[in-house]
Amino acid sequence: MSTVFLNGTYMPVEEAKISPLDRGFLFGDGIYEVIPSYFGQMVGFEGHINRMNDGLKAIGIELNWSENQWHRLCEELSNKNGAGPLGIYLHVSRGADNKRFHAFPKHIEPTVFAMAFEIPIPKQPDLATVGKGYALTSTEDLRWQRCQIKSTALLGNVLHFQQGYEAGSHEVLLYNRQHELTEASASNIFIVKDGVIATSVQDNQILPGITRRLVIDILTEHGALTVEERTITLNEVRNADEIWITSSSKEIAPVTLLDGSPVGDGKVGPVWLKAATLYSKYKFNY
Template structure:
């Protein structure tokens, strides 16, 4: 049974309740994070917390918890849920809170709703390109809002794009802007590899500042054995890539072997993925 946290109290997940006037429910007015823990060890915990605090500030939700207080809360929640298994994801959700009416402007004097719970996640993938799970994608124009750098709970645009991929039998949707430039996936960041060089779109308002993306870039640059670039990437480059990866806290670095029904590169998981994933795996608990 999952133990959740809601506004200062721990309780079984099925007993957690919020007001129907909560602005997270009415407007998607909130910020969230998903943080993986493997055998009690977190990946990117403080960067996740920092991103959440920045997101709350960006939409002017006044939550007074410090980074250290968040860390203490989430570590404690994982410890309370240790009976669920070794590998847990923690979902953290902070909405603006419940007002007495439905009204668009930010209300005054409303306490944020803080909700967290644990769920099971799978074991990390093996660092072996013959055994790792392979992904299939479809590409589609990015029709979401222009503030994708904020990890908002208002995810309908992402959900619609993800459903496009799901309905067509793919695992994800890969998105591009009106200029035909790669942005990201509906629930992940994206990388390509060509002639041994790794590239990912530059960080701007079109993409989420992914924590896994950040760990990959930092660990690869620190290692120095693989060349990595942050730059504009056209969809022509994507379709001509030797390798495509999608990255997130739940997927880590997932190799894509099919895009729009066609093989990526030679249709198998690439050697650069295996090298990069080994570097990431060796350092992911350092963040």
């Protein structure tokens, strides 16, 4: 039985109750984060909380929690759930009104919910044991135009992910109408060509991924690797030597198949090995 946090109280998950009039339930009107925590040590905590605060501000939810309050909540939730390898899920909705109405209601309290769930311990990067890599399907990005907001309204992402799942893929690579790379349904994307690493420029088409940011910073500071943030065409993606997907749960995952065709030589590449090794070494420093 896991312990969750709801509006100031820790309780068994079976006892947690939220009003059906909560706007998070009715409209997906909220912001969320998932912070990886390994035996009490969190990865990218400050970045996650800053992104949450940016999201709350962007949609007009007022919640005056300090970074220390969030840190104490995450620590307590981790301890109450065994303090092992956990994903700490934080969720803030606008709260519950007494009716369903599209406009933002006044004088209601936000709903704050948090839970922990088990995540695998990342393996030490090794070309001999990493396996075949991920398989991706590509499709046009049909989500909304404010993907920089980590909204709880994830139906667009879910539909894209399901499309890939039904095709037997692990993820879906997305591109805009100009056939320019955006991201994946639940990950950011990096490509490698001739030793140069590139990822899409940060704008409203992609989520400002915390792992994405950590990868850029770590590789630049510790790996002497060239990382470009720029517009990437779909043709460049299809001709890349390596493709990676990054997220808090996947860290840096190599992709070896795109739309059924091999990426590069079809094997996990050496630049991925260097990047994943550096990320594993320095991820707790940020």
